[in-house]
Amino acid sequence: MKKILSALLVGFVGLSADDRLLEIMHLYQKQGLEVVGQKLDSYLADKSFWAEELQNKDTDFGYYQNKQFLFVADKSKPSLEFYEIDNNMLKKINSSKALVGSKKGDKTLEGDLATPIGVYRITQKLERLDQYYGVLAFVTNYPNLYDTLKKRTGHGIWVHGMPLNGDRNELNTKGCIAIENPLLSSYDKVLKGEKAFLITYEDKFFPSTKEELSMVLSSLFQWKEAWTRGDFERYMRFYNPNFTRYDGMKFNAFKEYKKRVFAKNEKKNIAFSSISVIPYPNSQNKRLFYVVFDQDYKAYQQNKLSYSSNSQKELYVEIENNQVSIIMEK
Template identity: 45%
Template sequence: MKFIFVFMFLTSALFSEDVLTFYKSGGKKLIDSEMGKPSYWASYIMNKDLRFGYFERAVSLLACSKEKGALELYTPNAQQQFSLKKRYSAFTGKNPGDKNTRGDLRTPIGVYTFTEKKKNVDPFYGPMAFVTSYPNLYDRIRGKDGDGIWVHGVPSNGTRDPFTKGCIAINNNDLIQLDQTINPYNTVLIIDTSIKQSVSPSAYSSILSALFQWKYAWTYNDIDDYLSFYDPTFKRYDGMNFERFKTYKERIFNKDEEKNITFSNFTIIPYPGEKKNLYWVAFHQVYTSESHRFEGEKSILLRLNPDHSIAILTEE
């Protein structure tokens, strides 16, 4: 309730001298603190469609079940409620399981985006292809290799095997319809053996509150609290391990610079596969300090612990 009161106060007195006084006298820190409370987020996400994850921006969802040989397209309405738009029959890799190495004939399991739409492809792949982001950040830190995982069509003439070398293949007319329906650069692809059931809403409120607690420690130079959000096995996108990362961050925090950090447009998806309680998180971040400025997309893979804390495993 305190956060709601603060928010109402700010909006009712927008641009007034009272707002500036409140902000300068510690109001910003109070708001930052309130955003780290699970009770705020539990109320905020109430009635959200969380079947596939938590989304703050409109995206199309493609969910591939390798076991069922199906690719399902879900699109959101204005209230971010997802509905099944189309179910396509799909071929996937010849061999079962998650992809590990080039040439293993497996379709990867994970969360991916599309990086390119190829309009001119070999006729074997049908009229076009969507290039996925495999290997993603989590794939790379686990040492997976290979590339060229596409969603594509089938040969227009002749027949083909009922499997692929690792891609997802659907009927050519379906591929054309899919192309007319989605913006590939605003689409998330979830690939799993079978699509899992949704998780408890409390998981998302715990993650969101923990992310804002992490942001609070970051903003107000609490290095010990900040580092407590990282798993000892942490490995950054560039291979930096936790000990090197700790030294690097201590050097930055020791500058004791004033920071302004904002997070927005969250996407949080339970990570496919056999390991439980892993989540892929993406958001827009703006970071400014006296010596550095960054604005762009940030990706994190984290584990939600039984005590509702988080452990960041990798970030980019």
């Protein structure tokens, strides 16, 4: 918020810092907090704001508003790296060799012996497993929304240890990622139950650029602005013609559904927080990004609350020809 307020102050060209603050106070006094909020929203929708915000950040693996831990697996080596990200500064904790599935490329079917390519959340820790899986296992959310809508099957993709009896002759897993037990235990002590993501790729990782992240973040708030103001045509322009919603609804059906919702002419208050934007590796080498954030949504009719929700929102977006579009949403 301090960064946003600083940007707002700078927006009043030719005034001293005190005069700028006074100008904001006058704006608040004459037109109220809602107008000040709209002014702040306009900065969040401006790519130049995000370019400045990201200027001195480590952004190869994306943008994270909250402290995060990150596993990065290269299937081609294979290896597993472990990072801490705090205030978007990247700290490598360790890296090691790893075992992965024998099949190259995407995981598409149950039992195909492939480690999936993409971005996954670590959802839980399992202990007291069969000794074959070592001291513990971190469970991923494979299949994620992207996999599900691509009709990929399978389950139980873990980051786990080596057999406790030392009897492991296989050079590959059935699709999981396996590392030595002492190292896995040390990662568990660092995590302490905190949130973590897993990025998996093969052969070459294409880091996110500050330009790309600025585009995605500013587009996110432009989309929110159109949504809040009930600008249906502008809102729909953020969606890719090949868009699919989490339940399989395609672009045309989604457009008709949203047209009915927008026709209610509800006043909306929408707030985004805890935003993460992560480059999404894929075998088509498209510039895809996984965007996840907390969304507080309230709608009003005749000044009465008509709908309220507080949930985690997931978007998969694509950058093509310098345009950001939503290809999947939940």
